[in-house]
Structures are given as structure tokens and as C-alpha cells.
Amino acid sequence: MLKTDKLTKKFKDTLAVDNVSLELRKGESVGLLGPNGAGKSTAIAMISTLLKPSSGDVRIHGKSVLKDPGDMRRVLGVVPQKIALYEELSAYENLKFFGRLYGLSGKKLEQRIGYVLDLVGLSDRKKELVKHYSGGMQRRVNLAAAMMHEPEVLIMDEPTVGIDPQSRNHLLETIRRLNHEEGMTVLYTSHYMEEVEKLCDRVYIMDRGKVIAEGTKEELKAILSDQETVWIEFDQSYPELFKKLSEIEGVQHADVEERSLKLMIPKGMRLLASLFHEAERHGAQVTNVHVQTPTLEDVFLRLTGRTLRD
Amino acid sequence: MGAFLIKDIMLLLRDRYELIILLAMPFLLIAILGFSLRGIFSGDLEALEMDVALIVEDDEAQGIEMVQNSIDGMGLPQESEQTLKQAAESASPQTMLTSLLDSEEISGLVRIERMGRDQAEENLEAQSIDAIIIVPDGFTQSALNNMLFGASGGAQLELLAADGASPKSDVLVSILEEFVRTLNFESSISRLAGDTETVAIAGGIETITAQKSMTSFQYYTISMAVMFVLFVGSAVARQANLEQRQMVFERIRLSNRPPLLYLSSKAIAAAAIVSVQLMLLFGLSTLLFQTFAVDSWDFWLGIALISVVLAVSVGCLAAFMVALTLRVESDAVPAIFSAGVISLMAFVGGSFVPLDGMPESIRTIGSWTPNGAALSAYFSWMLDPDVHQLSGPLARICAVGVLFLAAALALFPRKGGAA
Numbered sequence: 255m256l257k258t259d260k261l262t263k264k265f266k267d268t269l270a271v272d273n274v275s276l277e278l279r280k281g282e283s284v285g286l287l288g289p290n291g292a293g294k295s296t297a298i299a300m301i302s303t304l305l306k307p308s309s310g311d312v313r314i315h316g317k318s319v320l321k322d323p324g325d326m327r328r329v330l331g332v333v334p335q336k337i338a339l340y341e342e343l344s345a346y347e348n349l350k351f352f353g354r355l356y357g358l359s360g361k362k363l364e365q366r367i368g369y370v371l372d373l374v375g376l377s378d379r380k381k382e383l384v385k386h387y388s389g390g391m392q393r394r395v396n397l398a399a400a401m402m403h404e405p406e407v408l409i410m411d412e413p414t415v416g417i418d419p420q421s422r423n424h425l426l427e428t429i430r431r432l433n434h435e436e437g438m439t440v441l442y443t444s445h446y447m448e449e450v451e452k453l454c455d456r457v458y459i460m461d462r463g464k465v466i467a468e469g470t471k472e473e474l475k476a477i478l479s480d481q482e483t484v485w486i487e488f489d490q491s492y493p494e495l496f497k498k499l500s501e502i503e504g505v506q507h508a509d510v511e512e513r514s515l516k517l518m519i520p521k522g523m524r525l526l527a528s529l530f531h532e533a534e535r536h537g538a539q540v541t542n543v544h545v546q547t548p549t550l551e552d553v554f555l556r557l558t559g560r561t562l563r564d
Numbered sequence: 565m566g567a568f569l570i571k572d573i574m575l576l577l578r579d580r581y582e583l584i585i586l587l588a589m590p591f592l593l594i595a596i597l598g599f600s601l602r603g604i605f606s607g608d609l610e611a612l613e614m615d616v617a618l619i620v621e622d623d624e625a626q627g628i629e630m631v632q633n634s635i636d637g638m639g640l641p642q643e644s645e646q647t648l649k650q651a652a653e654s655a656s657p658q659t660m661l662t663s664l665l666d667s668e669e670i671s672g673l674v675r676i677e678r679m680g681r682d683q684a685e686e687n688l689e690a691q692s693i694d695a696i697i698i699v700p701d702g703f704t705q706s707a708l709n710n711m712l713f714g715a716s717g718g719a720q721l722e723l724l725a726a727d728g729a730s731p732k733s734d735v736l737v738s739i740l741e742e743f744v745r746t747l748n749f750e751s752s753i754s755r756l757a758g759d760t761e762t763v764a765i766a767g768g769i770e771t772i773t774a775q776k777s778m779t780s781f782q783y784y785t786i787s788m789a790v791m792f793v794l795f796v797g798s799a800v801a802r803q804a805n806l807e808q809r810q811m812v813f814e815r816i817r818l819s820n821r822p823p824l825l826y827l828s829s830k831a832i833a834a835a836a837i838v839s840v841q842l843m844l845l846f847g848l849s850t851l852l853f854q855t856f857a858v859d860s861w862d863f864w865l866g867i868a869l870i871s872v873v874l875a876v877s878v879g880c881l882a883a884f885m886v887a888l889t890l891r892v893e894s895d896a897v898p899a900i901f902s903a904g905v906i907s908l909m910a911f912v913g914g915s916f917v918p919l920d921g922m923p924e925s926i927r928t929i930g931s932w933t934p935n936g937a938a939l940s941a942y943f944s945w946m947l948d949p950d951v952h953q954l955s956g957p958l959a960r961i962c963a964v965g966v967l968f969l970a971a972a973l974a975l976f977p978r979k980g981g982a983a
């Protein structure tokens with residue numbers, strides 16, 4: 255129902271979004287995963303008709319939004335990365351204002367406000383000024399405001415940035431429920447792969463303006479089907495040993511931490527023999543060895559050679 | 565539209581900082597300036613009526629005779645001698661003083677009664693009079709000596725006031741000082757010209773009568789009101805900047821409402837706030853300081869008319885500032901406006917000092933500021949409630965408003981589309 259076609263945005267000399275083609279089907283929950291500066295927010299601004307693309311197109315139900323953004327705006331609920339609310343108004347007053355912008359009034363307006371407040375679990379504190387809310391509560395109102403006009407598609411730009419685990423879980427659970435129980439189509443942007451992994455059926459991975467991989471979670475992880483991640487923990491830090499292990503032939507990537515080491519190796523490679531041999535030589539004691547199934551983080555690592563938080 | 569308006573007004577009412585600037589500050593200034601500058605506006609003088617005793621210890625006839633005698637002893641040519649003697653007789657400083665005190669301007673202010681010294685001092689003690697003016701012995705003689713021969717010293721008057729330096733006696737002192745100065749100065753002129761016929765009571769009291777019947781409270785209530793309505797413009801623009809920075813503006817765009825609705829709501833909200841602001845300032849000032857008469861419907865109708873026109877014009881100014889602020893995406897616009905431009909506009913508009921003494925160019929510029937034009941409209945209505953005299957300033961206020969509105973529409977980012 256929603257498609258972008260070679261969407262591109264150039265700011266002076268940065269190519270923020272580079273030929274991005276995405277698709278959202280009805281009822282789907284799609285993740286847009288990428289590190290800081292990948293171009294996620296810029297892409298979303300263009301999809302939501304707030305920013306004019308340098309080239310490319312955005313279509314809703316087959317119609318381009320460039321000439322007439324109205325259709326898209328009616329269908330879309332946008333949760334921006336920033337808290338887009340009046341701090342000096344209460345949650346209730348904010349929702350009332352945004353509801354009235356969409357032509358709601360009277361009983362219908364009150365009902366809708368009641369519904370979205372219930373949804374984000376803030377009914378009993380709706381009279382407080384937004385500026386007195388915690389970060390997590392502000393994020394929840396930010397979502398509620400995007401829900402006032404019963405959108406078909408919810409687009410969220412890092413809705414969980416900087417909030418406590420409790421609010422985060424509440425928010426993720428709310429989104430999952432909207433998607434599963436109410437058939438809401440969701441585009442979820444984040445650089446937390448756990449969130450995307452938990453929420454989304456399909457994922458686009460963006461880096462430096464480009465989509466570098468797309469598919470269902472399983473499809474993406476299949477990229478790594480020929481390799482595995484071995485996580486080795488030691489009794490203390492052995493920088494020399496870690497360096498040696500990283501340089502063993504066949505190791506594709508090494509992630510060194512304080513007392514542990516993460517190695518990406520081809521499936522079937524016989525690592526353990528040389529591991530224990532080297533450990534013994536350095537007088538090191540291995541406390542734990544763990545072979546992990548790949549995560550989206552690993553996929554990103556494999557594709558870019560960097561971690562998401564780099 | 566309703567949604568926008570309610571929100572805009574609600575936000576302003578919640579902003580304590582803006583409320584202080586819009587209401588508390590001007591009111592405070594009205595109170596301070598109104599009280600401290602009471603006495604320089606003639607309207608205030610009505611409150612300063614006083615009863616004064618006049619004691620004349622000077623014998624005018626004797627003074628004149630003595631001066632004429634001394635002319636005799638000068639051995640002047642016959643003709644000059646005659647002229648000088650005549651001049652001494654007609655100059656008559658005492659008569660000048662009485663006619664000053666009896667003049668229309670002063671008699672409304674000071675009730676004079678001649679009496680003897682003992683009785684006067686008794687009355688002053690009993691506070692049934694406020695002051696005593698004494699024309700001392702030799703007044704005529706020294707005045708004439710100064711006048712005709714430029715003899716040093718000149719004439720002097722004495723004043724005894726009940727309460728040292730009250731505003732009341734201050735006024736009397738300044739009137740008398742002015743008179744004595746005029747007397748001694750005029751006399752030196754006539755001496756130079758050798759033409760005593762020109763000696764007359766001249767000058768001296770204009771400063772007091774120039775601003776006919778306006779009190780300091782009236783002056784400052786009006787001038788502060790027209791100045792502080794301008795701050796509504798920057799308050800509204802600051803709000804727009806906040807909406808832009810906090811991205812609520814984006815949310816508003818997403819609602820797909822016509823963007824001009826947003827702009828017009830800002831203008832209307834500003835106009836509404838200005839109306840309330842003017843109402844409160846005029847109302848409170850009248851209530852607390854009896855600034856304006858409460859019983860004249862016609863008077864208040866005129867004030868309301870000017871206020872509404874001013875409010876609409878400031879609404880247009882606010883729209884212009886909102887458009888500019890959104891265009892440059894910075895709160896520098898309202899900041900510069902409230903820190904500098906308003907003071908400048910208030911100055912050329914005559915809110916700080918009356919523009920009578922200013923160069924023509926400044927007065928012209930001032931008359932084309934909404935505040936300056938409104939100021940002259942209010943003043944002219946106060947002094948002479950004649951609707952025809954309002955048409956000039958009101959037309960200028962409207963014209964400026966239309967200009968601001970046009971500029972606002974030209975600058976307003978048309979973000980209705982996908983850009």
C-alpha cells in the first residue's frame with residue numbers, strides 16, 4: 255500500500271538518502287534498522303510528506319504524494335524522533351488540539367482521546383502538563399497524538415530513544431498489540447536491533463543513505479547461514495592472546511571486549527583445538543565457550559564491518 | 565480555526581514571563597511615571613489648587629517717585645529724561661504681578677487674597693491658606709532700577725509655604741520664579757532698546773499651559789499602552805518559533821490544514837490579546853488612579869474604536885513577525901524586535917518623550933508607526949472628542965497594518981505542499 259521508489263535526498267554535499275526503495279504491505283510490521291546518520295529520519299520525513307525528495311517518488315495506494323500530500327497525510331500517523339508536543343499544555347489538551355485539527359469534535363473527540371490515552375496507559379495522569387512528565391511518558395503521549403485520527407499506517411522514528419526500560423517495554427508492547435490485534439501497518443525505525451527483531455516481520459537495513467539488505471528476519475540471518483559466532487570468556491584479560499586468536503586463519507571478524515572475545519568463523523571450522531592450545535600457551539583459563547545463532551546485529555556487522563553503535 | 569485560537573491564547577496565558585511583560589511592566593511604569601512626573605502636565609494642576617495670601621509691603625507710588633527723582637539728578641537731556649520718567653510710570657511691576665495672578669491660567673489654580681501680614685501668618689499657621697506671597701518694600705524701585713538702568717540685583721518676591729517642598733508649592737515657586745526672571749530679563753531688553761512701551765508680561769507660563777488638561781497618568785497610560793501592545797508581536801512570534809523547534813509545526817502540517825489558517829490564527833490571537841491588554845491597562849489605570857472619567861460613554865466608545873483598530877494592526881504586525889520567524893527558522897527575530905525595535909518604535913512614536921521638540925523627520929516616521937499613530941489618535945480624542953480628527957491617524961494605522969499583512973503573506977513559507 256505504501257511504496258518509495260528510488261527515494262533520494264541530497265543536502266548540499268551529503269547524500270543523506272540514496273536510491274531507497276521500500277515497500278509496506280497492509281498489516282505488516284516493517285523495521286528500518288541503521289546506525290546514527292544512516293538517513294532514517296530523512297527517509298521518513300520524505301515518506302511523511304514533510305520533506306521534498308531530491309529525486310524519486312513516494313506512493314500511497316499507487317498515487318504519488320508529491321503533488322497532493324493529502325492522501326498520505328490522512329492515512330499516516332507519524333511519531334517523530336523528537337517529542338512534538340506543547341510542553342505547556344497537558345496531555346489531554348494536546349490530544350484535544352491535534353484531534354480538532356483532524357476535524358474531530360464533541361463526543362467523538364472525547365471518545366478518541368479516551369481511547370488513545372488508555373492505549374498508552376496515561377488516562378489517570380492526563381491533566382498534568384507535558385513538561386512535568388518523565389521522558390517515557392512524553393514518548394507515550396507522542397505516540398498517542400499520532401493515533402488521534404485513526405491512521406492506517408503508523409510510522410515511528412526511534413520512539414524509544416532515551417527512556418527507561420519500563421516505559422520502553424510498555425511502548426513496544428503497545429505497538430505490537432496495535433499491529434497484531436488491530437491490523438495496524440507499522441514502519442518502525444531504530445538502531446536497536448533487539449527492538450526490530452522483537453517487533454518486525456520484515457527489515458530494511460540502512461547504512462550511509464543506502465539500503466544494504468532487506469528481507470524477513472530469517473532471510474537476513476540466512477546471509478550468515480555459512481558462519482557462526484563463537485563467544486569465548488576468560489578468567490581475566492589477555493590482550494596478546496586475544497590478538498593472536500583474532501589472527502587465526504579463517505576468522506572473519508573479531509570483537510574484543512575486556513575479558514571476552516567474539517569471533518565470526520565459517521561454519522565447520524575447527525576452532526576449539528587451536529583455541530585451547532593457545533590459551534594454554536598464555537597460561538589463560540577459558541571459563542565459557544558459547545556458539546551463538548546470528549542476530550541482526552551480526553548481519554549488520556557482516557555487511558558493513560561495523561557494529562550498529564559505532 | 566477555533567482549535568488554533570484556543571491553543572494560541574491558552575499558551576500565552578500560561579506563559580508567566582510574557583504576562584509580566586505584557587501587563588505587569590506597563591502597569592508598573594504607568595504607576596511610577598504617573599506619580600513621579602505629576603506636576604509637569606497641566607492637567608495635574610487642577611489637583612493642585614491652592615489658596616494664597618498676597619501681602620504688599622511695597623508702596624508703588626513712592627517707588628516710582630523715587631526713581632523719577634533719581635532721573636532728575638542724572639543731568640540727562642530733556643527729551644530722554646521725559647521718556648524715562650514716563651517709562652517708570654507705565655512699567656509698574658506691581659501691576660504686572662497682579663495681572664499675572666489674575667490671568668486665566670493662574671487664577672484657575674491659585675486663589676489670591678490680599679491681606680495684612682499678621683492675618684496672613686495666622687491663616688498659614690491654621691492651614692486655611694497654603695502659602696503667602698510677599699511683595700517686599702522697595703520692590704517697585706529695584707524692579708524699575710533694574711529695568712531702566714540695568715542696576716544689579718533686580719526685583720525680588722518672597723514666598724512662605726506651609727509645607728516646604730510639596731508639589732503644590734513647587735508649582736507656585738516655579739510660576740513666581742518665571743515671573744521674576746521675565747521681569748528682570750524683559751527689563752534689560754527694554755533698556756537696550758530704549759523703548760519702554762514694549763514692556764509687558766510676556767512668556768513664562770507657556771510651559772505649563774502647552775499640554776492643555778492632560779495629567780501625567782493620562783499621558784503615561786496611553787503612551788505605555790501603545791508601546792507594550794507591540795510586545796504581543798514578539799510573544800506570538802516566539803511561540804511560533806517554539807512550535808517550529810519542537811516539531812509541533814510538523815504535526816500541524818501533517819494534519820493537512822491550510823497553512824494560512826495557522827497564520828491567521830496567530831494574527832487573530834494577537835489582536836484579541838492586544839484588545840484585552842488595552843482594556844485592562846485603561847481599566848486598571850482608571851480604577852486605581854482615576855485616570856479617565858468613567859461616566860462618559862462617548863469618550864469610552866472613541867477609546868474602544870481606536871483600540872480595536874490598533875489591535876487589528878498589531879495582529880497584522882504579529883503575522884508578519886511569525887512569517888519572518890518561520891522563514892529564517894530562528895528566534896532572533898522576536899528577540900531583536902523586543903530588545904531593540906520596540907524601543908525605537910516607542911521613541912519615534914512619542915511614548916518616552918513628547919515629540920513637540922523633535923525634528924520633523926522623526927515626527928513623520930513616528931506618525932507612521934502603529935503605536936505613534938494610535939498615540940496621537942488617543943491624545944486627540946482625549947483633548948477634543950471629534951471623530952473627524954481621528955480619521956487621519958486611524959487611516960495610517962490601517963495602512964501600516966495592511967503593509968504588514970502583505971509582507972506576512974509574501975514571507976510565510978507555503979509548507980502546505982510536500983516541501
Ligand SMILES: Nc1ncnc2c1ncn2[C@@H]1O[C@H](COP(=O)(O)OP(=O)(O)OP(=O)(O)O)[C@@H](O)[C@H]1O
Pocket residue numbers: 265266268269270288289290291292293294295296297335412445
Ligand atoms: N537538514 C539537513 N541539512 C543538512 N544535512 C542533514 C539535514 N538533515 C540530515 N542531514 C544529514 O543527513 C544524514 C542523515 O541524517 P538522518 O537524521 O536522516 O539520520 P538518522 O538515520 O535518522 O540518524 P539518527 O539515528 O541519529 O536519528 C546525516 O549525515 C545528517 O547530518
Ligand SMILES: [Mg+2]
Pocket residue numbers: 294295296335411412
Ligand atoms: Mg533519526
